[in-house]
Amino acid sequence: MTETLVRPAVDSPPPTPPQRRRKSGHHDPSRVFRLHLPLLLYLLFTLVPFYWMLVFALRPTGSTALVPWPMTLEHFDTVWNGIGFGVFFTNSMIIAGGTLVAVSVLALMGGYALARFQFKGQRVFLLALLCSQFIPGAMMLIPLFVIFREAGLLNTLTGLVIADTAFQLPLALILMSGFVRNVPVELEEAAMVDGCTRLRAFFAVTLPQLRPALVAVGSFAFIGAWNNFLFALMFASKQDKFTLPVGLSYALGEFNTDFGALAAGGVVAAVPVVLVFAVVQRYLVQGLSAGAVKG
Amino acid sequence: MRRALLVAAAAALALAGCSSGPADGKVTITFWDNNGGPGRTPIYEELIKRFEAANPDIHVDYVGIPSSSVQQKYDTAIAGGGTPDVGGVTTSYLSNMVGQEALVPLDEKVDGGPLKGKLLPSLVETVRQTAPDNKLYSVPSSGNMDVIWYRTDWFAEKGVQPPRTWDEFTAAAEKLTDASANRYGYTIRGGAGSVFQLLTEAYAYSGTDSFFEGGKSTVDAPGNADLVEKVAALYKKATPEADVNNNYTQMVAQFTGGSAAMMHHNLGSYGDVTKALGDKVQALPLPVGPSGKRTVVPNPTDGFAVFRNSENQDAAWKFVEFLTSAESNSYWNEKVGQIPANTDVRSQPWIEQNKPVKMALDVLEDPATITVPAPVYLPQYSSITKADSEPQYQKVLLGQLGADEFLKAMAEKLTTAQQEWEDRK
Numbered sequence: 001m002t003e004t005l006v007r008p009a010v011d012s013p014p015p016t017p018p019q020r021r022r023k024s025g026h027h028d029p030s031r032v033f034r035l036h037l038p039l040l041l042y043l044l045f046t047l048v049p050f051y052w053m054l055v056f057a058l059r060p061t062g063s064t065a066l067v068p069w070p071m072t073l074e075h076f077d078t079v080w081n082g083i084g085f086g087v088f089f090t091n092s093m094i095i096a097g098g099t100l101v102a103v104s105v106l107a108l109m110g111g112y113a114l115a116r117f118q119f120k121g122q123r124v125f126l127l128a129l130l131c132s133q134f135i136p137g138a139m140m141l142i143p144l145f146v147i148f149r150e151a152g153l154l155n156t157l158t159g160l161v162i163a164d165t166a167f168q169l170p171l172a173l174i175l176m177s178g179f180v181r182n183v184p185v186e187l188e189e190a191a192m193v194d195g196c197t198r199l200r201a202f203f204a205v206t207l208p209q210l211r212p213a214l215v216a217v218g219s220f221a222f223i224g225a226w227n228n229f230l231f232a233l234m235f236a237s238k239q240d241k242f243t244l245p246v247g248l249s250y251a252l253g254e255f256n257t258d259f260g261a262l263a264a265g266g267v268v269a270a271v272p273v274v275l276v277f278a279v280v281q282r283y284l285v286q287g288l289s290a291g292a293v294k295g
Numbered sequence: 296m297r298r299a300l301l302v303a304a305a306a307a308l309a310l311a312g313c314s315s316g317p318a319d320g321k322v323t324i325t326f327w328d329n330n331g332g333p334g335r336t337p338i339y340e341e342l343i344k345r346f347e348a349a350n351p352d353i354h355v356d357y358v359g360i361p362s363s364s365v366q367q368k369y370d371t372a373i374a375g376g377g378t379p380d381v382g383g384v385t386t387s388y389l390s391n392m393v394g395q396e397a398l399v400p401l402d403e404k405v406d407g408g409p410l411k412g413k414l415l416p417s418l419v420e421t422v423r424q425t426a427p428d429n430k431l432y433s434v435p436s437s438g439n440m441d442v443i444w445y446r447t448d449w450f451a452e453k454g455v456q457p458p459r460t461w462d463e464f465t466a467a468a469e470k471l472t473d474a475s476a477n478r479y480g481y482t483i484r485g486g487a488g489s490v491f492q493l494l495t496e497a498y499a500y501s502g503t504d505s506f507f508e509g510g511k512s513t514v515d516a517p518g519n520a521d522l523v524e525k526v527a528a529l530y531k532k533a534t535p536e537a538d539v540n541n542n543y544t545q546m547v548a549q550f551t552g553g554s555a556a557m558m559h560h561n562l563g564s565y566g567d568v569t570k571a572l573g574d575k576v577q578a579l580p581l582p583v584g585p586s587g588k589r590t591v592v593p594n595p596t597d598g599f600a601v602f603r604n605s606e607n608q609d610a611a612w613k614f615v616e617f618l619t620s621a622e623s624n625s626y627w628n629e630k631v632g633q634i635p636a637n638t639d640v641r642s643q644p645w646i647e648q649n650k651p652v653k654m655a656l657d658v659l660e661d662p663a664t665i666t667v668p669a670p671v672y673l674p675q676y677s678s679i680t681k682a683d684s685e686p687q688y689q690k691v692l693l694g695q696l697g698a699d700e701f702l703k704a705m706a707e708k709l710t711t712a713q714q715e716w717e718d719r720k
Contacts (some may be wrong), residue, residue: 083333145375154377231319234371237325237358237379249361257544258333 002183053270056263063211076262079251083261085268087240088247091157093272095232095243096225098161103168103221104214110169111176112202112212116185129170137167137230148235155238163235164225172217179213215283219276244269302658322610323354327591329369331359331467333568338630343361346617351499353610365670365685366391373397381614382606384433385595386425390672392600394428399601400430404612410434410619410637417659418636418695424668425434427556427720433598440594440655441495442578444550444568445557455495457579461500464582465525465538468533471556479527482555485692490705492559492681493688494669495524495581495592502586506664510717512709515702518584523691523698528690539692561594562651565632578651580658590665591658598636628652632657675712683708 039053044212057075058068079085113119114126115162145165154157170224183206191201196214251258277284328339338357358379364679366388372378373395379677384392390400406409418435422488426432435504441480443464445457453471457623458494467479484492494514499662501518513519530538535554537545545561550558551571555568599615601608621639628635629645633654646653672677684705690696708715 078333136461142374145371149375149377232370233361233364237372237377238356238511239325239358246361249363250359251359252363253333261333 008063050270052182053263053266056134056259057267061258061260075258075260078261079247079265079268083247083251084239085224085244085247085265086241088242088244089268091241092159092226092269093165095160096222096272097151098157099164099168099225100218100222104118104218105171106165106169106215107172107176107217108210110173111178112180112206114177115180126174129173132145132170140167141230141234144231145234153216154235155241157241159235160231160241160243161225163231164228165221167231168221169247175217175220176213177221179210180186183209193199213282217279219280219284222276226269243244283295307326308395315326316452319350321354322607322616323356324380324605324607324610324614325358327365327379327382328357329357329385330362330366332361334358334635335631337625340624342618342623345423345623346614349555349611349617350613352361352542353613355614362487369397370395376604378602380602380607380611382600383436383597384600385597385703386421386433387426387595387599387671387677388599389433390427391674393432395427397603398432399603399605399608400432401434401601401612401615402431404616405434410616413621414619415634415638415659417591417664418596418634419459419591420666421596421668425664427672433600434615435596435598435636436619436624437597437631438594438636438655439561439563439596440487440634441492441559441561441581442651442655443557443559443581444564444576444578446572446575448575449556457577458582461522461582461584462526465529465533468529468557470535477554479532479535479549479555479560481547481557482541482549483526483534483638483692484541484543484559485530485689486545487542487681487685489541489688490684491669493523493526494519494680496526496559497521497594498590498667499581499652500525500586502584502590502665504588504590505666506670506709508665508714510710510713512706512713515699515706515707517601520702522584523669524703527662527691527694527698537690552692562633562655565651578652578654582709588665589658589661590667592669594637597633623636665719670713672707673709673712673716675708678707679708679712 055066055068058071059065060072060074080089114122131294138208143148148163150153151159153162184232187205187209188198188201192198193204196204227245228243229249232243232246233249236246243267245254248269251265309655319406326339326343327333330333336357339357339359343357344356345355364369369378369382369384369388373392378397384398389398395557405414414435418438419431421432422433423429426465443458449455449471450457450467455467455470456463458467470479470481496515497519500522501516503513503516503518506513527627538549541549543564546558546560547564547567549555551568562578580589581591601611601615615663619637620625624637624644625633625640625643627650628640629643632649633653634640634652635646635681641656651666659666673679684701685698687701687704691701692704
C-alpha cells in the first residue's frame with residue numbers, strides 16, 4: 001500500500017508544470033482580469049439558460065421563485081409518464097446509437113479508402129461529399145419520403161437510422177480520411193513487411209491510432225441524430241415512434257404552453273448530450289484540429 | 296435486372312406494410328390531430344374509444360402532430376403520397392391543401408346524413424369561402440372568435456362599465472390606467488401576430504363588410520385608418536411601453552401578470568386567462584364603431600377533412616360524422632372552451648356556464664352580425680400581413696409612420712395578390 005503510494009512520487013518527474021502555472025498566476029494579478037474574469041462572465045452567460053431551464057423544471061407550477069425550493073419532480077413525472085418521454089427517450093437512444101454505429105463503421109471503411117487508395121473519380125467524389133453539405137435537410141424530405149414509403153420504412157426506427165446516417169456520413173467521411181492520413185503509412189508498411197496482411201495491419205496498427213477519430217466522429221453522429229427534429233417528425237407518424245425533439249414540440253400547444261413540462265423535457269433531452277460532451281470533449285478538440293495541419 | 300428485383304422487393308415490403316387491416320375484417324383508419332399535445336390528446340383518445348366501441352369493425356390510429364409543424368407535415372405527406380385518412384385542418388392552410396387536390400369535397404355527405412342543417416352557418420360559410428370552388432372540404436368542428444378579455448375586479452374598483460363602442464373602449468382604457476402602480480388599461484400586441492388582430496379591430500370599427508370591393512382591397516378604407524390611429528394613440532399612454540414587441544405569450548403575460556386591464560385575443564386563451572385570474576376575468580365582443588354594425592372577421596375555423604388517397608373513405612367519413620355529432624362536439628368543445636359547430640350543442644348546460652363561449656355564440660348567431668372572412672386563400676396573405684406589415688405597424692405605434700400610409704401599402708399588395716388569384720382561377 002505504502003509502496004504504491006510512494007513509488008509514483010519517486011518515479012515520476014517532479015510536478016513542476018502545475019507549480020509553475022500556479023506561480024505565474026500569483027505573480028501576475030492582471031491575469032485575473034485578462035483571463036479569469038472574462039471567462040467567468042462568459043461561463044455565466046452560457047450557464048444562465050441552463051439554470052433557467054432547471055428552475056422551471058424543478059419548481060411547482062405557478063411559482064416565480066428564482067431558487068427552485070421547495071423542489072418538485074411533478075414536471076418530470078408529467079413528461080416521462082404523461083406525455084410519454086419514456087418511449088421518446090428509448091427511441092432517441094436507439095436511433096442515435098444506431099446512427100453512431102453505422103456512421104462509425106462506414107466512415108472508418110470509407111475514410112481509410114479515401115486516404116490510402118487512389119481511384120478514378122476520387123476528386124469528384126470528395127467534391128460531391130463536400131457539396132452535399134450545402135443541401136439543407138428539408139430539400140431531401142420529399143424524395144426520401146417517397147423512397148421510404150416504397151421501401152416500407154416509414155414509421156420505423158430503422159428508417160430514421162438510415163436517414164440520419166445518410167445525412168451525417170459525408171462530414172464523417174471527410175473527417176475520418178483526414179485522421180487516417182495523419183497515421184503514417186510507414187507503420188502499416190512495416191507491419192506488412194513483418195508478415196501482416198493489409199487487414200491485419202489495419203486492425204493491429206492503424207485502428208488503435210484512430211481511437212480519438214472514432215470518438216469524435218461517433219459523438220458527432222450521435223448528437224446529430226439525437227437532435228434531428230425534421231426527419232423524425234416527417235417520417236414517423238405514430239406516437240410510439242416519436243423522438244425527444246418531436247416530443248418537446250408536442251409539449252408546446254397552440255395557445256397553452258406548460259413551461260414546467262417543457263423545461264423538464266429539455267433537461268431530459270439535454271442530459272445525454274451534456275454527458276457525451278463531458279466524456280469526449282478532449283477527443284473532440286483533437287478531432288477538430290486533426291487534418292488542419294498536414295502532419 | 297437487379298433494379299427490377301429491388302423495385303419488386305420494395306413493392307412487396309410496401310404491400311406487407313399496408314395489409315394489416317382487412318385480415319381480421321377490421322378496417323384501420325389513421326387520424327392526424329393538427330394540434331396534438333398533452334392538453335388535447337386525451338380528449339381525442341376518449342372520443343376514439345367511444346367511436347371504436349360503437350363501430351367494432353373500425354380501428355382508429357391516432358397521431359398527434361405539433362401545431363407548429365403541421366402544415367409542413369401535411370405538405371410532405373401530400374407530395375410524398377402518405378396522407379392519413381382523416382385529418383384535422385384549419386382554414387388557414389385548407390386552401391393550400393385543396394389546391395393540391397388532396398381532399399374530398401364533403402357537401403353531399405353532410406347533406407345526406409344527420410349533420411344536415413346542424414352546422415353553424417357562419418362557420419360553414421368560412422370554410423366554403425376558403426376553397427376556390429366554394430365547396431366544403433372540411434366539416435367545421437369548432438369556432439373561435441376575437442374577444443376583449445377584461446378584469447371584472449378592476450372595472451368594479453374604478454366604476455367603469457364594460458365598453459360597447461370603440462370610444463367607450465378608449466375612455467375605459469385611459470381611466471383604468473395607473474402608471475405609478477404599473478397598471479395599464481390595455482395591452483397592444485405589437486409583435487408577432489399583431490396585424491391579424493389589428494385588422495379584426497379595424498373592420499369591427501369601420502363596419503366595412505368585405506375585404507375586397509370590385510377587386511380592390513378595403514384594408515385602407517378611411518374608417519380602418521381611424522381605428523389604427525386610435526390604437527396607436529393609446530400606446531404608452533394607456534399601455535405598457537414594452538407592448539411594441541409583444542407576441543402572444545408576452546401579451547398574455549402582461550394581462551395575467553396583472554399589468555393590464557384589457558387584452559384583445561380570442562377564445563383560445565380561455566385556459567390561460569382563467570387559470571391565472573379565475574372568475575375575475577370575462578370576455579366582451581370587440582366594440583362596434585360609429586356605423587353601429589357588428590362585423591366579425593372570423594378566426595381560422597377548425598374542422599375535419601377526408602383525404603382523397605384514403606382507401607377507406609366510408610370509414611373515414613363515419614369517423615368525421617362521429618366527431619362532429621352533437622355528443623362528441625359538445626364533449627370536445629366543453630373541454631377546450633371553444634364554440635361548438637354543431638347547433639344541437641347549443642342547449643347543453645355547460646354553454647350557460649361558460650360565459651365567454653355563450654357570448655361568442657350569441658354574437659355569431661345574431662342575424663345582424665356580418666362575417667367578413669379574411670382572404671386566407673391568397674398564397675401571399677400570410678407574408679403580406681406578417682413579414683411585410685408587422686414591422687411597419689411597429690413604426691406606426693412608435694409614431695414614425697402614418698396609419699394611412701401603412702394601410703395603403705398593405706392594401707396595394709393585397710389587391711395585387713387578389714388579382715393574380717382571380718386570373719389563375
